[in-house]
Amino acid sequence: MALNALKGTRWRSKVLKGIGRGIVVELWRQGANIATLSNQPANLKKLKEEYPSIDVVAVDLSDWDKTREIVESLGVFDALVNCAGIAMVEPFLECSSSTFDKTISINTKAILNVSQIVAKKMIQNGIRGSIVNISSKASQAALQDHVAYCASKGAVDAMTRVMALELGPHGIRVNTINPTVVLTELGRKVWLTDPAKAEKLLAKIPLGRFGEVHEVVNAVLFLLSDDARMISGVHLPVDGGFLAT
DSSP states (O other): OOOGGGTTEEEEOSSSSTHHHHHHHHHHHTTOOOEEEESOHHHHHHHHHHOTTSEEEEOOTTOHHHHHHHHHHTOOOSEEEEOOOOOOOBOGGGOOHHHHHHHHIIIIIHHHHHHHHHHHHHHHTTOOOEEEEEOOGGGTSOOTTBHHHHHHHHHHHHHHHHHHHHHGGGTOEEEEEEEOOBOSHHHIIIIITOHHHHHHHHTTOTTOSOBOHHHHHHHHHHHHSGGGTTOOSOEEEESTTGGGO
8 A cells, every 4th residue: 555645644534533533543554644633532542642643632523613713723634534423213203403413513513523634634735645534325225213423424425525626637536435324332332232133234235244443444545545546536345245235
C-alpha cells in the first residue's frame, strides 16, 4: 500500500472503540501522524496511554462552534476519516424531533463541519488529500425502526458526492464506506446473542456472515492511500453482497 496519503491523517469519532479504534490503531501502525476527536474522555485517555504519539482531543461534535475552534487549532492534515455515529431506534410514526435532530447533528452535520475546515486547509496548502466518510448500507436500504439513522446516512452519501464534485478540481478525493453489521464488541452483544434476529439479516447477505472490524479498516486504508488515487465519489459496500440483492 502506498502510504503518502496516510501521513498526518486526521481521524475523529463519536465513540473511540470498535471500527473507530480499529482505524486509528491501524493508521498508527502504518506510520500516520494522527489526531483523533471524540466525546469519550475515558476512551481517549486509554488510547493515549497505549499509543502516546497519537494526539487526542475530547469534544462534543454536535457543538458546531467548539468543534470548529478545536479543528482549526490542530493544523494541516493530508487525510480525514469521519466516523462519528449514533443510532437511535424509533419507528417512523414515533420518531421525535429531538431524535431526528440529534442523529443528523452527529451523523451528518458534524461531517460537514469538520470536513469544511480540513478541506480548506488542504486547498490552501496544495495538498491532494483524501476524505473517507463512514456511511452504512442503511443509506440505500430501509431498516425497520431506523428512520432517523437511514435518513442521516442517505444524507452522508449525497453530501459525499457533492464534496467529490466540488473538491475534485483541487485534487481532493472523497468517498464513503458502507458497512453491514460489523462484529464490534457491541455488535456481538446485539446480534450474536439473538440467533433469530441474526438469522433474519444473515439470510439477506449472500456471503452469509457479518463483517469484522479489520475488513472495514482495510477498506478505509485503501481509499486513503495512493492506490485509490483515481477513486472519488463512490460508496463502497463492505456488506457481503447485501446491497447487490
